[in-house]
Each structure stands twice: as structure tokens, then as C-alpha cells.
Amino acid sequence: MIVRILGEGQYDLEDHALDALNGLDNQIEQAVDAGDEAMFRTALQGLLAAVRSSGTHHDPDSLDESDLILPPPDATIDEVRELLGDDGLVPG
């Protein structure tokens, strides 16, 4: 499957590699709910590092859609909330 890290590009990952990341995904969700910036940062960095290390760069010339889109490495909780909200993202 294809995973995009915003600001970094797309990675190809084995499906099972992604299953292993679910724990970190839960941590991120808890951190966002609790507004815990430190926990959020740690969990997000962990998730992105795992994607980078277990994935390979997807062909830059492809026009394939990603299966999963992850926030940029320096995102804050507020920015993630914005990504989930009605505004904040300006495509184009």
C-alpha cells in the first residue's frame, strides 16, 4: 500500500508493516484527544520513522493515490485538528 507523509512524499509499504503501526496510531489519537503535545510529538515521530524505515520511495512519476496520508513531521496538535476540520487545507 502507498503511504504519504505530507511534505515528504509517498512511500510503498507492505500491508503487514502497516498493521504494526496501529499502536502508534492509537497513541496519536489519545494524545490529540488529551491535548498532550509531548506525547503527540513522540508518537507521530515514531509513526513517521517506522514508515520511512519499512517503506521505499514510491515512483515520483506515478499519479497513484495514497491509501494513507500522514501529517508532516513538525505538525502540532492544532494543525492535525485543522486537517480534520473544514478549513486549513488549501489544495492548489
Next chain:
Amino acid sequence: MSLMKRISLIFRSKANKALDKAEDPRETLDYSYQRQLELLSKVRRGVADVATSRKRVELQVNQLEQQATKLQTQAEKAIGAGREDLAREALTRKSGLTSQITNLKEQQATLQGEEEKLVLAQQRLQAKVEAFRTRKETIKATYTAAEAQTRIGEAMSGIGEEMGDVGLAIQRAEDKTAQMQARGAAIDELIASGALDDASQLNAGDDISRELDALSSGSDVEAELARLKAGSAAPQAIEPAEDGGDILAGQPDAVRAEGDNDESGRA
């Protein structure tokens, strides 16, 4: 549903909505391609803007570092002249500058990072836009309008996602740059007001310089007096004196500066 899956879905639907404009699917291709080229030039401008801000911060760092060196020299001179109070003042100001410099260097690193990210984003988008252009021509040449629909949908969602990503990167870079420009303007104002003493200004002189100048001109005067008394006055010391009117007329600032100076009475 997991948070990341929600983010993905929302991101994608926004990206696709932004591109879903034309009625004829082939027109959609051309419309989208125009948007892609516009976005590409927007990224290029973004890279240039961030680079400009970064250079400005670098310039400020240089100015403040020069000033810090100057204050260090002044402190040493003041100690040499036995004026510990002046030396303390100079070092106090220098420590104020040091924290400003550290701050600016962090900003510089952040801007450098944003610049590099945007350059990479530009390269990625460039590759996708090129791929899209090829795909677009193939679709137009090979398929009827009805057949083209699915192919177009695939190409569009792929490029839409990239455009959303790059659009977000530009927005983030702009936000960061704007914050730093506000702080940078404050530093420029400080430098302009002379509070940080721009060393490039004519008659550059903060109060520490003035006191040190006073000390050194005082001792120059004493030394010259001593030479005169010993009957060994250098000829060049006499010649300007004969022509003194012109020199004074040509250097009104110098005269004023001396006028403020207690030592000048003895000269």
C-alpha cells in the same frame, strides 16, 4: 475509525473537490493542468520568498555579530583605561546581543529547513505534473470522451493529492516566514534607531564609544602637549592648524562632537 484514516479521507475529498470543475472530462484535464502549472510557479515564488527572508536574517546576524565584537573591543579598551564601569556596561549590552543572535540563528535554521522542503516539494510536483501532461495527451488521443472518464479520474486524484500536499507546504512555509518577518522588522527597527548602534553609520557613536573617544583624545592631547613642551612637535601637527578654518568648515560634525567633549577645552 483511526485518526490517520480520517485525516486521509478528509484530505483526499478536499483535494478532489478542488479539481472537480469542468463538465467535459477532457476539459477537466486541461483545466487541471493549468492549475498545476500555476501551483508550480507559486512554489517557485515560495522558494524565492523564503530565501529572501533567510538572507535578511543572515544579514541581521552579521550586523549583530559585528556589534558584539565591537562591544567586546570597547570593553577591553575600557579595562585598559581603568574604567571598569564602562567595561561592565559594554559587556552587559553584548550579552543582550548574544541572546538575540542565538534567536536569529534558530530562525535562520528554520527558514533554511522550509526552503529545502519547498525545493523538494517543487521537484516532486514537477515530476507529477510532467507525468500528468503525458497521461493527458495519451487520454485525449486514445480514448473517446466516455471511455476517458475512468482514466481521467485516476490521473486527477493522484495529482490532486500532490497538489493538496504542496499547497499545504507552501501555506506552512508562508506562515513561518510571516512570523519571522514580523520579528525581523523589529530587529531592523532596533538597528535603525541606533539602539544597537549600526557600525556602518557615519560618526557611529554610542555613549560608550564617546566616552572611550574622550579618554583617548584626552590622552592624545596630553601626549601632544608633552611633545610640544619638549620642542619636538611634528610638522604635520602645525600645518593643519594654519589651515584650521577650512578643516572646521568641512567637518562640522567633528566640531560638534568635540564641543560635547570636556577634554576639548584643554586642546
